[in-house]
Amino acid sequence: MTDPATLAEIERSVSERARHSGLDPRAPGADRAVTGLAHEEIRRWNLDFKSGVHSHAIDDADALADRVVRNLLGYGPLEAPLADADVWELMVNAPHEIFVKRHHGPSGQHDESFHDDEHVRRTLTRIIDDATASHRKLDPSEGLQDAQLDNGARLHIVHPDIGRGGHLIFNIRKFTGIAFSSLSELTAVGTLTGEIAGFLRSAVRARLSILIAGAPGSGKTTLLGCCAAELDPRLRVVTAEEVFELDIPLPNVAGMQTRPGRTERAPVDLRRLVAGFLRMAPDVAIVGEVRDREAVPLLLTLSSGVTGYATIHAGSARQALGRLRLMCQLAPDVGEMPAAAISQLVTESIDIVVHLWRGPAGVEVTEVVAVEEPEGDGSISFDTTPLYAPARRGQPPERTAHVSRRVTSRLAAAGMEMPPPCEGGVGAPA
Template identity: 35%
Template structure:
């Protein structure tokens, strides 16, 4: 590891002081290192390691490059966990200082920060992967890093059908719902495939539709021409004010959307979402729930966080006017994600929702 660091530092010095191109700087640094013997590491391997340190994310880069890996997380130094076909644990030399440096490099793209004043952060990597970081004193000892990788390629309902994530009957029903401009609530646990399904549904939009999306961090994977994507902004240590989902939803209504997307409703923004969807704009949103009915139940409780004057007699007809379908996604014990239920929202269903 020290050898790699010497090569990387020499290459950086050459780039800055002598205006070397990156590849030339690495090659020259390797020549200088060879004078003191490369040791057991082959030059080609050392060059690859040095390039990953300079242009990528060091020890994490091979895991990010592997298309079979869905998620990567770090709980402590010298160990990486990842999920592909199942849970894997890899021991490798990765010190606490290197974890901090890698985290700062990952955050540089988003402009967000993590420090003692802001000890946790959500951000997006350059490739679209989602990064979550929590540091002490919130965690007990070590920095906690989680990367949910971005899936390349256009996601469609047909592809989900090919992967057995939706049945033929569900495929037809979801396509019809998008064509009829119906509003859809997607419910499920973490990693159940909610955002993937949302992206597939939005791939059904016609080119003349104007889409506005509001998310905690950018996660949607779309190829749509008329699309305004917005994400929340946390308060900064310099005093920059926080901009949350509630404000984004209000701003979205001034952008003349023909479809509104709200990613991951967790709190009082549920009220603003219900009001927005009752204005005649069809939409899609996601929330955490253990069934389709529990998704509706959460919509009867989350808006209460917005103020004391919200009543159930107001919420029930408002939910009925906001959503047409609840789609429940589940991830089974083998890791396969499927649509388990599509529930039609009706007055009868709401009356039977506790």
């Protein structure tokens, strides 16, 4: 592999020649022209080596010319992982610190790097400029930025005045390359069992509200979209997201995303979008991810009789309910609202919690839990019923021995039945 100093010197020479010749990097055929210039500079380098000017020759001219073209016209060291379907997340901490996460292959540090901070900034600017749907620019004054690339990937940026070491830090979370659009497709790849898919399909059609929990990158948004695809097409769906990710195949969908503030316009955050849900006559309200102040208006919307779906970061189904309550407690507009009242609001709003995780074999549903009405007033704990849970570690969830009063009643009202409890399943008397 050519050392970084040699690559940088060849790049500088090619860049100067391209600029002096008036080459437009966006013009058709620019890559061929730059490739030709790179090979000329490599040949000149090797002639100088024979004359004793350089201490080493460039052996793989094609590989180095390719890197020159990628660095000057493309996405530099990010092009290969961006094109690799096995890579689902890229993380850049500094010019020489690029890491990737893979579905199947080894995760870790990428074998290429940027030259310096300016190279990172130039590449990131190009990535954002090419994202025609995001309508955003690299703006250090924002501190933190989010955008969506044209292929659906999510971009999160931490600007140098916030990042350690004064570097641009950013993540790109890619879609899998396979657009899952139904619960049946998720069953086919092993994300959930056929029985769980059937139950979720019934839950959606019975208008139960579902909270989908898991760690970052665990497939929450994908499952949410597949559940929403099962909705009655006559329903009106209103969605709110930080950046557009959901693609719900229904005719009456009103989708909104946040926008950053500018000197000439005010910002619109997720809470403001969610607070306006009830003015948009939704049958179903969807929040792409609940993280902060939007938790309260979401629960107020759902407790008014609107069906809802949302995702949340949590390590288990019960933890998801606790985190949702905590977000409400931390919201500045809640005031002195008692914890018991917030727990009651969560209980009234959420019917089912589904938890996922990303394991060695891919994304899997690990548990499905029903939220029950509390037995008495004033309780701050959540009364839940495990519906699907693994009998043993590492196995897919199966129907438990438990019966949910709430879910059974709601399904019956819609003319459907809950799969019967498993007599020997999880939770059965020993």
